[in-house]
Amino acid sequence: MKGKELVLHALRGGQCSTIPWVPFVGVHGGHLIGKNATDYLHSTELMVSGISKAIEVYEPDGIPVCFDLQIEAEALGCTLGWADENPPAVLSHPLSGNGNLEGLKPISPDQGRIPLVLDVTRKLRKQYPDIALYGLVTGPFTLGLHLLGTDIFMKMFEDPAWIQKLLKFTSEVTCAMSRYYIEAGCDIIAVVDPMTSQIGPDQFTEFIHQPVKAVFDDIRKQGKLSSFFVCGHAQQNIEVMCKTGPDNISIDENIPLDFVRNVCQNYQISFGGNLQLTLVMLMGTPEDCQKNAVDCIDIAGNTGFILAPGCDLPMKTPMANLQAVSKVVRDTYQQDVIRTLEHKPDKTKKLNLDEYGKRDRIIVDIITLDSESCAPCQDMVEAVKEVAPLFEGLVEWREHSIKNLEGVTFMSSLFVKNIPTICIDGKISFVSQIPPRSELIRAIQNRINEKLKIRLRVKQGEILLLGKSSEEIAPLREKTHQAIAELGVTIEIREETDPELIQSLGVTQTPAWVSVKYKIRSESGQPGNEVIKEWIKEII
Numbered sequence: 001m002k003g004k005e006l007v008l009h010a011l012r013g014g015q016c017s018t019i020p021w022v023p024f025v026g027v028h029g030g031h032l033i034g035k036n037a038t039d040y041l042h043s044t045e046l047m048v049s050g051i052s053k054a055i056e057v058y059e060p061d062g063i064p065v066c067f068d069l070q071i072e073a074e075a076l077g078c079t080l081g082w083a084d085e086n087p088p089a090v091l092s093h094p095l096s097g098n099g100n101l102e103g104l105k106p107i108s109p110d111q112g113r114i115p116l117v118l119d120v121t122r123k124l125r126k127q128y129p130d131i132a133l134y135g136l137v138t139g140p141f142t143l144g145l146h147l148l149g150t151d152i153f154m155k156m157f158e159d160p161a162w163i164q165k166l167l168k169f170t171s172e173v174t175c176a177m178s179r180y181y182i183e184a185g186c187d188i189i190a191v192v193d194p195m196t197s198q199i200g201p202d203q204f205t206e207f208i209h210q211p212v213k214a215v216f217d218d219i220r221k222q223g224k225l226s227s228f229f230v231c232g233h234a235q236q237n238i239e240v241m242c243k244t245g246p247d248n249i250s251i252d253e254n255i256p257l258d259f260v261r262n263v264c265q266n267y268q269i270s271f272g273g274n275l276q277l278t279l280v281m282l283m284g285t286p287e288d289c290q291k292n293a294v295d296c297i298d299i300a301g302n303t304g305f306i307l308a309p310g311c312d313l314p315m316k317t318p319m320a321n322l323q324a325v326s327k328v329v330r331d332t333y334q335q336d337v338i339r340t341l342e343h344k345p346d347k348t349k350k351l352n353l354d355e356y357g358k359r360d361r362i363i364v365d366i367i368t369l370d371s372e373s374c375a376p377c378q379d380m381v382e383a384v385k386e387v388a389p390l391f392e393g394l395v396e397w398r399e400h401s402i403k404n405l406e407g408v409t410f411m412s413s414l415f416v417k418n419i420p421t422i423c424i425d426g427k428i429s430f431v432s433q434i435p436p437r438s439e440l441i442r443a444i445q446n447r448i449n450e451k452l453k454i455r456l457r458v459k460q461g462e463i464l465l466l467g468k469s470s471e472e473i474a475p476l477r478e479k480t481h482q483a484i485a486e487l488g489v490t491i492e493i494r495e496e497t498d499p500e501l502i503q504s505l506g507v508t509q510t511p512a513w514v515s516v517k518y519k520i521r522s523e524s525g526q527p528g529n530e531v532i533k534e535w536i537k538e539i540i
Contacts (some may be wrong), residue, residue: 003061007132013304025054025068026312036084062132067312073146075112085315086373093149125185135181135369139193140170140211171211190227197232211243233418233432242267243419252310286324351413357425365423380420462492464514
């Protein structure tokens, strides 16, 4: 079978002697031809050149025309922020505040960058008739969030009828975009709806089922096949996703491949995934990538399975890593060789975080794929960014993208398994779901209260009043009590008249007033000798 035939056969649930290989080349195509993401996504010529280069060097059976979930949002009035190494991010939401849903108009094929990607599709179709072309469209829920912002989660409770009206509109937009891609020559429409990982099965059934089902029904009427693509920790929604009627479900590394296989096979739906995007494809060796690919093949089997990365390839994914996958997927002998090789242990370093989160400030860490390119990651970062100022300098937040080694190390050290995740003072607090504003505020305030209790348990500083006798100390005692009263504080006062003790404190003349401050350096830990020496140096 040629590549296109192989992909379509697998999508229909067929058994394949060779597993079809579909690298999700997005802005990585720009990297292959030495162009940044912004220039690449604004040029028909550059996109055709980048995808053509990817086809040349990776020999895929199928490939997406474009991986940009902001195309429809931009056409509907969202402002985008552009970057050199990622697709654009949505910066403004037309429906936020008092936005008027009735003011939104259906999209047309001549709006925004839609004509550009359709032109790319037509040119690729003509050049590569034997490769399956994927048209990636933004799913109804993710598009709804682009238009409304994170208020969508609260409004699902406050005004469900309004949200259903919004998602009916976005479903119609997704259907229209699907038809444009089909008319331009795409074989498969992938509905990419990463934000559905942020809700549970009940909310999915209430709000998402019908809008998404309408899209898949429409694609089927056009005589084409479909895929439902979701990233993030969406394991709880795989079954309800199947019930919307796609031909295929594609997932990332957050979800075990064997779990997806079992659920999809129960519904006679094909499935795809889930090569590890960052630790293996971006930062691993060619051998790591081949091992990961063979593991996926062994778990998935050869029926109704498509091998693919878990999401849009990071722009600077090494070419050699993808070529290694292309080679091993078609070479059964090499697959056997990989299976017999000794598996290398995980060499990811772990930080010693025993003392982490014990400062006065609250540290909020957001572990992301990359908030510039991952919609759930972006919204989780924005959620933290919005509430942090409410605590007037008490909260320090930072993002750790696992597209770099520092982020992977931090993720491993905190034992985070899914992204995006929020950790508060080193403790996992919100996993793969953007917390409502009130819940995030409550979680941070609870940690502040907990720290306050810890501080109250720790012995505070104290005041030493030194003298030859109680009478000599008396004037200092009176003034000190007055000062404490005026400050409205509680602090222990200790009087000492023992000459040896006074001398040991370095005091040569009395009366003397000495302040003593205690500082906890370690708690339930075993600091190293060098660390302890540094502590000692501060008090000598």
